[in-house]
Amino acid sequence: MASKVIHAIYTDDDLLLQAVKQVREARYRIGEIYTPFPVHGLDKAMGLAPTRLAITAFLYGIVGLAVATAMMNYIMIEDWPMDIGGKPSFSFLQNMPSFVPIMFELTVFFAAHLMVFTFYMRSKLWPFKTAENPDVRTTDDHFLMEVEVANHNTEDLTEFLFNTGASEIKLIDNK
Incomplete structure (x- = not known):
């Protein structure tokens, strides 16, 4: 500077x-x-x-999708398989249509929450950080x-x- x-x-x-x-x-x-x-x-x-924030949002969404897939496969197929509504629990692919809402929600959840952390880290907005605004009028109308x-x-x-x-x-x- x-x-x-x-x-x-x-x-x-x-x-x-x-x-x-x-x-x-x-x-x-x-x-x-x-x-x-x-x-x-x-x-x-x-x-x-x-900005490259859109790329990180996409990557965070992929992470969320992977976590959702691994979580549902473990919980519903491997650990505690249950016959719900006549749906077989033999494989993840047979049950995937019923898992789509959960996969979508966790994809959005991971992308949104991790983007908040990324934005704060990139902007250097730490907790209890003092403001760097040189003129207080720029928060109103200047x-x-x-x-x-x-x-x-x-x-x-x-x-x-x-x-x-x-x-x-x-x-x-x-x-």
């Missing part, structure tokens, strides 16, 4: 989205953006790589763009950000 950053505050999400495009075209580096709600298209405007100063002239960058529609700009020295 750069030693100096500029916090540009915007009051409209469309204005922020347009400003992000202008800042990236001018080859300034955006460190982070804080918004009170998700802004559609912001990840693409920032040039962020697509948007904050953190631009790294690096080797750029601070006055020129400040003027450029005001021209993009920023309502307030602060120079922050991170030490």
Whole structure:
């Protein structure tokens, strides 16, 4: 992270989205953006790589399906076979139509619960973690763009950000 950053505050999400495009075209580096709600298209405007969370959700679903299959095979076929409603208990495949709801539910259960843990770990949201929000107004109705100063002239960058529609700009020295 750069030693100096500029916090540009915007009051409209469309204005922020347009400003992000202008800042990236001018080859300034955006460190982070804080918004009170998700802004559609912001990840693409920032040039962020697509998320791989969907792949992990699919893998977690496969794990849930495997656990459901192994659990039902052990409980209903191997450990305690029962003749329920005239259905034979000779093999898992003969009973699979009656097991489909359980397999579906455990697939969804594993995918959903493990995705919550994955999201918190990926976002570094640990229990009792202090907030990293630089301006409390970004939880209500303001948007904050953190631009790294690096080797750029601070006055020129400040003027450029005001021209993009920023309502307030602060120079922050991170030490």
